[in-house]
Amino acid sequence: MGKASKPTTPVRIPTDTVIQGNYFDDNAVYRSILLNPMLKFDDVLDAVKLKTSLERLLSRHDWRKLGGRIRLNEIGKLEFSIPKQFDDLRPGFSYSHEHFDIDILEHSVASQIPKATSKPAVLVEAKKFVSLTRRPDAPSKLEDYLYSDEPQLGIHIVSFRDATLVSILWPHICGDASAAKAIFDAWSLVLQGRDDEIPPLHGFDNDPLAQLGLNPREKYSLVAKRLTVFQIIVFWIRHLFETLWGGDEGRVMCVPASFITSQREKALQELASGCHENEKQFLSESDVLCAWLAKLSISDLPKSSNRTVLISNALDFRGLLAKDLLPGNGVHLGNAVMIVHAISTVRDVSRMPISETALAIRRGIEHLGTRDQLEAHQALLRESIDKTKVPVVFGDATMNLIPFTNWSKAKYFETNFSGAVTKVGKPLEGRSNGKGIPSYAQNCTLNRGLSKFVIMGKDVEGNFWVTGFLRKGLWENISKMLERSPLE
The missing domain is CATH 3.30.559.10 (Chloramphenicol acetyltransferase-like domain)
Incomplete structure (x- = not known):
């Protein structure tokens, strides 16, 4: 042939x-x-x-x-x-x-x-x-x-x-x-x-972010944790081996509003009464959700392990550029995402209260999510893409990477297609979502890159919908754990 x-x-x-x-x-x-x-x-x-x-x-x-x-x-x-x-x-x-x-x-x-549940639950295959x-x-x-x-x-x-x-x-x-x-x-x-x-587009035939990262005013805070080319190769080989050898499974979860609310309140109380009692603390629902999911995702690893855990969040930076490159009256139909990190270990994420991991996530967002740090990060990103074609990576070559892609701020559950409704399918008095407002949303992509968790956002009742990809067999164990106790 x-x-x-x-x-x-x-x-x-x-x-x-x-x-x-x-x-x-x-x-x-x-x-x-x-x-x-x-x-x-x-x-x-x-x-x-x-x-x-x-x-x-x-x-x-x-x-x-x-x-x-x-x-x-x-x-x-x-x-x-x-x-x-x-x-x-x-x-x-x-x-x-x-x-x-x-x-x-x-x-x-x-x-x-799937439909919303009254307690956290693993519901259906992602595909x-x-x-x-x-x-x-x-x-x-x-x-x-x-x-x-x-x-x-x-x-x-x-x-x-x-x-x-x-x-x-x-x-x-x-x-x-x-x-x-x-x-x-x-x-x-x-x-x-x-x-x-309808808002205008930023940059029909030009790149509105062409100057971003060209003139950083400070060093990126995690530059010392940047992986070398050799370390990146080792990391990818380990990642591919773990994926191909152990396989992974995608599942959709519902995390009810009541659970997240109680977990956030509990986390804030723990911080107020512990070693952080003299500090003014803020935790978002997403901080707590990511911390809880991170703990679930390593629940099959030895709790005494000192292996690095890198919790990464994709942060939309449009708001940081609203005063100059991306004014708020327009739409950027491109990518405007930077990755912010929280570095810990398997032992600490497994053994510490969720509040501590959530606080580490929040500090990562606050420290790395500034305009100056954005410029510094994009400068490193430019250098990495020009040399290797892949984004810059931080952490270490043997780390357990837990990436989150959080779509909550995009508010998919608030999409309004009422202008196309010809017939109400479910009586309005018996449901929370209004006419032409979605009751469910999911990203159904198959080629997900490194995304371990995609947080689709909150439905109209405040329930979070999450799609996760974890090692084969881990979802079954998580389901059993959630039936016993949702790690409260």
């Missing part, structure tokens, strides 16, 4: 507008991930109206950027080729729609979409709903975009007699979770006839 021929890039259309990709969007990690958020609505939405309203959004001069085709230029950098006009032959986004003339609870897969979030031949990797005329944005709608699922499929190189939510929000404004309220 002959050697498989190398795929070829589609011929460039002379009338296309070609713009360069943003610097920080183009790295090996982002190239490996497709975002695939799915929203479940307890109402029947008009699929045609959803399609035509999104087409109207992409007809705007700046928002048409979403219709660009992803390409690599002659030096291997990302660029986007935007059609002069969108039509049936070259649409602004891919669109697919499935209709089932049954109630959602009659569908073999959709009926398993369970992938077939409901994309068409069968949808892209699964970046190459599927590079060697086709596939639009970067894909929409998939699944309709039932009493509910609707709306999903988007979008490469991470095009934007992060907040950028994806911005698409939902602008789409919602069109549905409501509020086109004049």
Whole structure:
């Protein structure tokens, strides 16, 4: 059998507008991930109206950027080729729609979409709903975009007699979770006839973050913990070995509002009565949630181990740049995320109260999440990407990395598609979410990179929804532990 021929890039259309990709969007990690958020609505939405309203959004001069085709230029950098006009032959986004003339609870897969629980619980496989979030031949990797005329944005709608699922499929190189939510929000404004309220984009044909990290005013606080190239190689080999040898499993969890509230109150009381009693302390619900999940994720390791634990949080830095590079009146459809860290050990996370780990997480956010530290971090990130194509890594080569991607601030559960509702599927008086407001949200991506936990955010009742990927067999043990006691 002959050697498989190398795929070829589609011929460039002379009338296309070609713009360069943003610097920080183009790295090996982002190239490996497709975002695939799915929203479940307890109402029947008009699929045609959803399609035509999104087409109207992409007809705007700046928002048409979403219709660009992803390409690599002659030096291997990302660029986007935007059609002069969108039509049936070259649409602004891919669109697919499935209709089932049954109630959602009659569908073999959709009926398993979880409902909130009264105590923390492991509920369903993370990959369970992938077939409901994309068409069968949808892209699964970046190459599927590079060697086709596939639009970067894909929409998939699944309709039932009493509910609707709306999903988007979008490469991470095009934007992060907040950028994806911005698409939902602008789409919602069109549905409501509020086109004049749609915010402009920052940088249609230029990179608004082009100067970020070029002139740092201070050193990054964790620069001494930066891994060398050799250490990074050792870390990745260990990570790949542990993943391939032990395997991992993805599960969706519900963490009820009442549990997080009580855990936060307990943590603050512990800090006030312990060695931190003379310090004014603040812990967010997310700090406590991450600390609790971190403890669960190492519950199968020896509690006496001194192995480093690096708890990493992806922090949206748009707010830090609101006075200059990213003014608040616009939308950045790109990646604006820095990683902040808390360093501990398996022994301390296992044995110490959750309050101490939560405090370490909060201190990491406060110390590393400033504008000056952002500049310093991005300077190191630039250096690492230019030399190795991968982001800078901190910690040590044998650490247990626990990465969190927290989508809470994007507020997916507040998406308002009421403008597309044709029929209320579930009586409004019997539910917490309003008409056209999702009752469930999940990121259904399969190529998740290093994300161990994706916190999708809080539903309208305040319950957190989390997708986690842990070592094979660990979820079963966690389920048993939660049945006995949720580590209170």
